[in-house]
Amino acid sequence: MQSVLDPTADTLSIDTGLTWRNRFAALGPAFSTLLSPTPLAAPYWVAQSADAAALLGVDAGWMASDAALQAFTGNRIVAGAAPLASVYSGHQFGVWAGQLGDGRAILLGETAGADGHPPLEVQLKGAGRTPYSRMGDGRAVLRSSIREFLCSEAMHGLGVATTRALCITGSDAPVRREEIETASVVTRLAPSFIRFGHFEHFSSREQFGELRQLADFVIDSFYPECRRSKAFPDSPYAALLQAVSERTAQMVARWQAVGFCHGVMNTDNMSILGLTIDYGPFQFLDGFDPGHICNHSDTQGRYAFNRQPNVAYWNLFCLGQSLLPLIDDQAQALAALETYKTLFPELLMREMRAKLGLPDAQSEDAAFVEATLQLLAAARVDHTIFWRRLGHWVAGTLDQDADAVRDLFLDRAAFDAWLLRYSERLAPADRALAGDSMRKTNPKFVLRNHLGEEAIRQAKLKDFSGVHTLLKLLRAPFDEHPGYETYAGFPPDWASSIEISCSS
Numbered sequence: 001m002q003s004v005l006d007p008t009a010d011t012l013s014i015d016t017g018l019t020w021r022n023r024f025a026a027l028g029p030a031f032s033t034l035l036s037p038t039p040l041a042a043p044y045w046v047a048q049s050a051d052a053a054a055l056l057g058v059d060a061g062w063m064a065s066d067a068a069l070q071a072f073t074g075n076r077i078v079a080g081a082a083p084l085a086s087v088y089s090g091h092q093f094g095v096w097a098g099q100l101g102d103g104r105a106i107l108l109g110e111t112a113g114a115d116g117h118p119p120l121e122v123q124l125k126g127a128g129r130t131p132y133s134r135m136g137d138g139r140a141v142l143r144s145s146i147r148e149f150l151c152s153e154a155m156h157g158l159g160v161a162t163t164r165a166l167c168i169t170g171s172d173a174p175v176r177r178e179e180i181e182t183a184s185v186v187t188r189l190a191p192s193f194i195r196f197g198h199f200e201h202f203s204s205r206e207q208f209g210e211l212r213q214l215a216d217f218v219i220d221s222f223y224p225e226c227r228r229s230k231a232f233p234d235s236p237y238a239a240l241l242q243a244v245s246e247r248t249a250q251m252v253a254r255w256q257a258v259g260f261c262h263g264v265m266n267t268d269n270m271s272i273l274g275l276t277i278d279y280g281p282f283q284f285l286d287g288f289d290p291g292h293i294c295n296h297s298d299t300q301g302r303y304a305f306n307r308q309p310n311v312a313y314w315n316l317f318c319l320g321q322s323l324l325p326l327i328d329d330q331a332q333a334l335a336a337l338e339t340y341k342t343l344f345p346e347l348l349m350r351e352m353r354a355k356l357g358l359p360d361a362q363s364e365d366a367a368f369v370e371a372t373l374q375l376l377a378a379a380r381v382d383h384t385i386f387w388r389r390l391g392h393w394v395a396g397t398l399d400q401d402a403d404a405v406r407d408l409f410l411d412r413a414a415f416d417a418w419l420l421r422y423s424e425r426l427a428p429a430d431r432a433l434a435g436d437s438m439r440k441t442n443p444k445f446v447l448r449n450h451l452g453e454e455a456i457r458q459a460k461l462k463d464f465s466g467v468h469t470l471l472k473l474l475r476a477p478f479d480e481h482p483g484y485e486t487y488a489g490f491p492p493d494w495a496s497s498i499e500i501s502c503s504s
């Protein structure tokens with residue numbers, strides 16, 4: 001679908017200073033539709049991530065220009081880019097949904113990368129209708145775009161594999177959701193935006209030539225070691241399934257450790273590179289509730305916090321099924337998937353040991369971690385605050401007698417019994433060292449719903465300072481940031497009534 005550009009606008013293409021190579025576009029028309037974004041009236045800047053700009057290698061001065069604003073809103077053609085919408089399918093809430101595709105995210109293209117900057121795909125989310133928009137309007141609203149922008153950069157700050165966000169622009173153009181809101185575009189970056197759903201698409205249609213082409217592209221571009229796999233010397237595709245299982249295990253283990261609930265783990269929202277993708281109804285846990293459901297539309301709780309590890313396996317299984325025509329041996333596919341089942345618990349245990357500052361691995365650690373989580377769950381103790389305060393107690397810098405941690409629990413006796421057990425386990429550790437490493441894995445700042453809501457409320461009034469402040473804190477969430485204590489505090493009472501649904 002070729003959009004009609006504003007005839008009064010300067011239609012000369014914009015030079016971003018980047019070199020483009022657009023490999024996904026070169027896969028051919030079975031994979032995507034070439035099209036231009038649909039311009040938005042009178043765009044304005046909401047925020048930019050200087051870190052993401054530095055990663056991409058785009059000039060900081062140029063990012064301040066009107067040309068950048070127009071380019072990243074999709075209002076002007078970018079020289080050298082080959083914009084497109086890709087086709088994928090997927091399972092949504094456990095049910096086969098058939099064809100989906102980029103209904104509102106338009107891939108500008110892929111940079112060639114140079115001088116220490118990796119090649120990256122640049123994608124505009126909310127840039128207009130595509131052949132895959134179905135009933136949708138191709139737009140994203142300011143509210144959800146701010147959440148996506150901030151959470152992308154927050155997750156990177158937390159050390160979670162994720163798509164990145166370069167910038168966010170807004171327009172007063174109205175967008176109808178439950179109420180009339182305004183349009184926004186988030187520019188996302190990733191080495192690739194290919195999802196499990198891309199594979200499911202071609203497999204389900206028995207387009208095995210395209211399936212192989214896609215798998216070869218992913219292997220040669222991102223997993224070249226799969227051609228030399230020791231475990232699967234005869235099948236690079238089984239090796240690919242294993243490699244994706246590993247990356248997914250790493251991603252989900254880190255989610256669980258930081259208390260991140262994704263909310264829509266459909267197979268079309270699972271990255272083939274193991275990146276967190278699609279920040280919709282996500283939530284960081286406030287009080288620790290293992291069964292927490294963050295997506296108001298998820299009535300069955302399929303994507304509850306403690307179900308995420310199993311859902312990831314279910315999704316990998318779908319990917320495995322879609323790769324079967326290439327692997328051609330069910331036992332090999334199952335063996336590749338088995339990697340997730342063995343690796344995930346190991347990685348999660350490693351994360352939990354780090355959170356606890358344990359100096360080594362012992363056989364009773366699993367039971368101790370379980371007891372710790374039960375203690376937190378029983379009192380719905382604030383997840384982020386507990387771990388952060390624990391680190392301070394271990395380091396002995398603040399809170400020598402653990403009062404600040406104890407205060408989080410109603411059942412003081414249960415806490416003291418736990419603390420005794422913990423102290424014994426910690427005894428051989430260098431406390432200063434342990435406390436220091438705990439504060440490098442247990443963040444002080446996470447993007448809690450109420451913090452996002454407050455920044456969104458201001459942004460709707462054209463005050464973007466709340467977004468900028470959150471970005472400053474969340475890009476470095478382990479730092480103390482003196483003066484910003486309120487952003488690290490307990491959620492207000494109204495936070496529990498925030499309802500985040502799929503509407504975005």
Ligand SMILES: Nc1ncnc2c1ncn2[C@@H]1O[C@H](COP(=O)(O)OP(=O)(O)OP(=O)(O)O)[C@@H](O)[C@H]1O
Pocket residue numbers: 100101102103104105125132133134135136137138139140264268269277278279280502504
């Ligand atoms: N407003 C919209 N207009 C057109 N298509 C949409 C819209 N909202 C969602 N879709 C499409 O519906 C499908 C599922 O949406 P989902 O919420 O998972 O993705 P998304 O948030 O749009 O984007 P992404 O997964 O790229 O972050 C996708 O094909 C998506 O492109």
Ligand SMILES: [Mg+2]
Pocket residue numbers: 268269278
């Ligand atoms: Mg999606």
